[in-house]
Amino acid sequence: MKIDPRRSEAFLAAVDSGSLEAAASRLKLTPSAVSQRISALEQDLGTPLLIRSRPCRPTAPGMRLLQFLRRRELLEAEFLAETEDATVPVRVPLAVNNDTLATWLLPVLAPVLAAEGLLVEFVLDDQWHTFTLLEQGRALACISGEPEPMRGCTVTPLGIMRYRLVASKDFAQRWFPGGFTREAARKAPVVVFDRKDSLQAAFLLQHFGLPEGSYPFHYVPASDPFAQAIRLGLGYGMLPLEQCAAMLEAGQLVDLTPQLHMDVSLHWHAWRIQPPRLERMGAALVKGARAVLLPS
Secondary structure, eight states: OOOOHHHHHHHHHHHHHSSHHHHHHHHTSOHHHHHHHHHHHHHHHTSOOEEOSSSOEEOHHHHHHHHHHHHHHHHHHHHHHTSTTOOOOEEEEEEEOHHHHHTTHHHHHHHHHHHHTEEEEEEEOOTTTHHHHHHTTSOSEEEESOOSOOTTEEEEEEEEEEEEEEEOHHHHHHHOTTOSOHHHHTTSOEEEOOTTOOHHHHHHHHHHOOOTTSSOEEEOOSHHHHHHHHHTTSOBEEEEHHHHHHHHHHTSSEESOTTOOEEEEEEEEEESSOOHHHHHHHHHHHHHHHHHSBOO
16 A cells, blocks of 8 residues: 555645644645545554644654655655756754754754755754654654664764853852852752753752752743843853853853763764765764764
């Protein structure tokens, strides 16, 4: 049995757009026609593929189908791009964490993307959740804290991002005049990236016995504003050395716990079988990451 291309196109559109209505608009169909095509695909494969919620979500079998369709799309685009009159660009969805994208990734990837004629779509999440995006078929490769590969994929260590607990000089003098202590930390506001961000919580629990929720905090869910909030004295928090080293050297920030830090190991996950250009991009990414990150 072959997968019907019109039915798989409707499934992809529903997952990507998040609703049958948006998928219908994209495909210039009615929502009923999109739903019928997806239902027919489910009948063909003998399993439910889509949870018709808002947004639409693939089921477990739907995730496996999504992985296959994403890879097929990439292989087709790669083939078309190699033909003489090709006009179809090759777009690669990559799942990465925010700090990686805000620091070392773009300088590493920019030359190879330009040289290979690749387009990239960054799908952002915490380093402990980017792996899930690869599992769900929303990305074709990812940078993750997960050290074990998914079936059919390879994993390559990239290096370590070292995080320091930092604050502005004025903030440190106000809240920690006697140094960073457990009692002072119970009152001083922390800057947290989002509800998935566990770095500060893990650090404070491990080294100072402070459980999450026992101190005030702000949410600032964007890398540059997050660093700016700390620099402006809104609170204290953990920044990667790649982002804060210059500010520490310039005296804009101070290291609150110079003897303590948090290391996050990063890994590159990619499918074993992939187009040559994606292989070359991955090789360049690994080489570039190892040149800027601490060795694993």
